[in-house]
Amino acid sequence: MPAARAYCLSGTLAPFLYPAFAESTLLSISRRCLVPRRMPSHSRCSSTTETPSSRLDPTADDYSLTPFADRCILTIEAGGGGHGCVSFLREKYIEEGPANGGDGGSGGNVYIQAVRGETSLHKLARRRLIKAGRGRNGQGKVKGGERGTDILITVPIGTIVREIQRHDPMLALEEEHRRTKRYGEDEPGEEGKGSYNKTRWLVYPGTIPSELNRITFPRLPPPRRSHLAALEPEAPMWLDLDKHMETPLLIAAGAMGGLGNPHFMTPHNSRPKMATRGDQGLKISVQLELKILADLGLVGLPNAGKSTLLRALSNSRARVGNWAFTTLQPNVGTVVLDNHKGRPLVTSRRPNGELRDNFTVADVPGLIEDAHKDKGLGLGFLRHIERAAVLAFVIDLSAGDAVAALKLLWREVSEYEAMRGRELNAETERRTVVYQPANMMPPSSDASELVETPTLDPSPKPLPFLSSTPISSKPWFVVATKADLEYTRDNYQVLQQYLQNVIKGIEPHPSNRKHAWRRNPQAVPVSAIKAEGVEVIPQLVMDMLEE
Ligand SMILES: Nc1nc2c(ncn2[C@@H]2O[C@H](COP(=O)(O)OP(=O)(O)OP(=O)(O)O)[C@@H](O)[C@H]2O)c(=O)[nH]1
Numbered sequence: 001m002p003a004a005r006a007y008c009l010s011g012t013l014a015p016f017l018y019p020a021f022a023e024s025t026l027l028s029i030s031r032r033c034l035v036p037r038r039m040p041s042h043s044r045c046s047s048t049t050e051t052p053s054s055r056l057d058p059t060a061d062d063y064s065l066t067p068f069a070d071r072c073i074l075t076i077e078a079g080g081g082g083h084g085c086v087s088f089l090r091e092k093y094i095e096e097g098p099a100n101g102g103d104g105g106s107g108g109n110v111y112i113q114a115v116r117g118e119t120s121l122h123k124l125a126r127r128r129l130i131k132a133g134r135g136r137n138g139q140g141k142v143k144g145g146e147r148g149t150d151i152l153i154t155v156p157i158g159t160i161v162r163e164i165q166r167h168d169p170m171l172a173l174e175e176e177h178r179r180t181k182r183y184g185e186d187e188p189g190e191e192g193k194g195s196y197n198k199t200r201w202l203v204y205p206g207t208i209p210s211e212l213n214r215i216t217f218p219r220l221p222p223p224r225r226s227h228l229a230a231l232e233p234e235a236p237m238w239l240d241l242d243k244h245m246e247t248p249l250l251i252a253a254g255a256m257g258g259l260g261n262p263h264f265m266t267p268h269n270s271r272p273k274m275a276t277r278g279d280q281g282l283k284i285s286v287q288l289e290l291k292i293l294a295d296l297g298l299v300g301l302p303n304a305g306k307s308t309l310l311r312a313l314s315n316s317r318a319r320v321g322n323w324a325f326t327t328l329q330p331n332v333g334t335v336v337l338d339n340h341k342g343r344p345l346v347t348s349r350r351p352n353g354e355l356r357d358n359f360t361v362a363d364v365p366g367l368i369e370d371a372h373k374d375k376g377l378g379l380g381f382l383r384h385i386e387r388a389a390v391l392a393f394v395i396d397l398s399a400g401d402a403v404a405a406l407k408l409l410w411r412e413v414s415e416y417e418a419m420r421g422r423e424l425n426a427e428t429e430r431r432t433v434v435y436q437p438a439n440m441m442p443p444s445s446d447a448s449e450l451v452e453t454p455t456l457d458p459s460p461k462p463l464p465f466l467s468s469t470p471i472s473s474k475p476w477f478v479v480a481t482k483a484d485l486e487y488t489r490d491n492y493q494v495l496q497q498y499l500q501n502v503i504k505g506i507e508p509h510p511s512n513r514k515h516a517w518r519r520n521p522q523a524v525p526v527s528a529i530k531a532e533g534v535e536v537i538p539q540l541v542m543d544m545l546e547e
């Protein structure tokens with residue numbers, strides 16, 4: 001199969017760009033690669049003499065910039081419960097009506113869902129705090145409070161959610177309850193007697209402080225958790241949302257509302273003047289990070305033509321300019337493999353069995369020599385490359401020795417890989433002591449103190465970057481671009497020969513790494529600016545994604 005595909009590339013593409021190659025074509029194999037993909041009408045031109053399309057050769061100001069963020073820290077807060085109500089029935093001829101205060105509504109829940117179509121975390125990065133609605137307070141006539149509104153966080157597929165710290169107010173209350181219960185059992189005579197605690201009790205409006213001493217407070221009811229809390233992921237949370245989710249996942253259940261005064265009626269006190277306050281919601285700070293940025297990552301030197309290639313492959317309007325560093329943040333485009341009839345033309349299945357009818361391409365900023373030493377913002381860009389499943393090295397055939405350019409790119413990539421390896425080893429040693437829940441502090445005897453403990457660190461330190469497949473073991477190929485320009489043919493031939501030698505093992509892998517992927521790296525000659533030759537890329541990427 002690899003051999004067949006090698007022929008297919010030289011057989012079908014070269015005639016577009018290098019007519020002399022046509023003599024040695026293997027047209028029977030070529031059929032598979034000529035994918036009848038929907039191309040923008042202007043890009044259907046096949047002659048190099050036609051005027052270039054303005055979409056693929058736009059002016060410098062013809063672009064749209066999509067904001068992008070691949071990681072962010074969020075504070076998630078489940079809704080607090082509404083307070084219980086102290087109220088009594090008031091009716092003509094009923095002098096002292098019974099208690100009829102409603103319970104407080106429970107707080108809103110926070111859910112998360114990975115969905116198709118999202119490619120960036122920038123919307124969440126801007127929000128920082130995500131808070132579900134608080135439950136409404138209970139009302140008279142035994143009217144319960146309304147539930148707080150739920151919040152749904154939608155994230156791109158491939159997002160990892162890692163917990164940095166959490167504050168669960170219920171833990172402190174549960175601990176306090178356990179302690180007072182033990183104490184109460186020792187003194188049976190005191191059973192049922194509690195004291196006023198302003199953070200937990202609400203009293204009848206207008207009750208003056210001196211009156212509080214005369215009111216007999218019952219023992220505080222045991223802290224209650226919403227039954228949904230059992231569905232929350234275990235702490236510390238670590239979620240790998242690598243599939244499209246049909247239903248959202250609960251990550252923080254809303255707190256329970258307070259109890260209305262009818263709950264505290266006893267044979268001795270039929271008109272209790274107290275209700276409980278609603279509980280506080282769970283707070284968690286989490287770090288979201290995109291594990292997979294895109295299926296295909298375009299790696300190349302500045303000005304190689306990556307953004308133009310992305311435009312030719314997808315509907316993206318990435319900025320194109322004839323100078324280095326036109327692109328300063330990744331652009332993710334989607335290549336739809338569909339001919340408007342809803343039937344994918346290039347079929348492939350994802351690892352989870354889902355039919356793949358599109359793939360995403362990330363055009364990352366250009367790499368320069370010593371990028372692994374963070375030159376030219378190199379580390380940030382290399383990090384994006386690490387998160388693509390398949391790599392396409394975009395080499396400008398008109399900018400000198402293509403093999404040297406490929407080797408330079410690989411050198412930077414493999415230096416970065418070695419550096420990340422060292423970083424990850426150090427991190428694994430540290431990891432066991434990193435996590436510390438914020439509310440794991442020694443219990444205090446005063447409940448009010450416990451409720452008012454400082455909660456979350458407002459600006460938690462980011463967690464280290466996630467590890468992923470080593471770059472050198474990812475499948476890769478070369479897109480030899482600007483093949484429409486004169487005198488590029490020899491350069492392409494040398495490049496193709498070099499790759500053949502790498503496959504055969506005559507030449508070492510350009511990364512010089514032991515377990516590097518060398519099964520079938522191809523060199524695809526294209527003219528991105530004329531959308532010629534790019535139509536084989538989808539099939540090639542699909543085959544590599546399937547590996
Ligand atoms: N002749 C020709 N010119 C091309 C081709 N592809 C890109 N160019 C031109 O090369 C220049 C750079 O293209 P870009 O797509 O901006 O390059 P880039 O790799 O994204 O550059 P950076 O974002 O700066 O890293 C532009 O002037 C393009 O018009 C091609 O296939 N043929």
Ligand SMILES: [Mg+2]
Pocket residue numbers: 306307308319320326327363365
């Ligand atoms: Mg660019």
